[in-house]
Amino acid sequence: GQNIDQPTEMTATEGAIVQINCTYQTSGFNGLFWYQQHAGEAPTFLSYNVLDGLEEKGRFSSFLSRSKGYSYLLLKELQMKDSASYLCAVPVIAYSGAGSYQLTFGKGTKLSVIP
C-alpha cells in the first residue's frame, strides 16, 4: 500500500521562502508529483520527480530522496496568490490497463501567505 505524510497547515510571509515536506511509503516507486490546488478548484501540476536531487522551475523547486522516501517543495519569493493547498502524490501502476497509472494523494498542506 501507499502512505503519504505532509504537514496540514503552514503560514509564511509574502516575499519569503517556504519548504513543504512530504514523506512517503510505497510498495513500488514511479516518481512523485506535486500539485497546487486553490480552494474550490481542480489541482494543477507543479512538478514530477523520478530521480534524486533538486529540480528548479522558476520560483518553485522540488527535491527528491528515494532512499529516504522524502520530497520537498520549495517556494521562493512568496506571493499572495501562492496561498493554496499543495498536494504530494505518488503514482501507482494500475494493472487494469497497460501503462495506466493512478495517483494516490497526500492530505495536502494548506499554505497561507500573509502580508
Next chain:
Amino acid sequence: GAVVSQHPSWVICKSGTSVKIECRSLDFQATTMFWYRQFPKQSLMLMATSNEGSKATYEQGVEKDKFLINHASLTLSTLTVTSAHPEDSSFYICSARDRRANTGELFFGEGSRLTVL
C-alpha cells in the same frame, strides 16, 4: 498542455434524482480516466478508474451501482450519481492521462460541485 474539460461545473439537484457528469479530453486520447471525490477540507480520494471499452474499476467502499461510469470513447468518460442523497454532495474531479505520454502526469478537469438538497 493537454486539456480536460468537465461538465457541468455546478449542479444542484433534489434528493433521489440522478446526475451525470462528463469528462472529456479535448486534445489527446485517454484509454484511462480517473474519477476523484473531494469533501471540504479533505484531500482527493480516488473513486474509480474508467477504462475505455471495458468496465470501470472501483476503489474499496465505492458503490458501483450508485456511481455508474461509462467510458464509451477515447475522449469521453461519464460519471452518473444515481439516486443522489445529501451525503453525496461533494466536489467531483476527473483526470486523464495521454496514452502516448511516458510519464504518469495526469491532467485534471475543472471539477464539478454537486449539491444535493
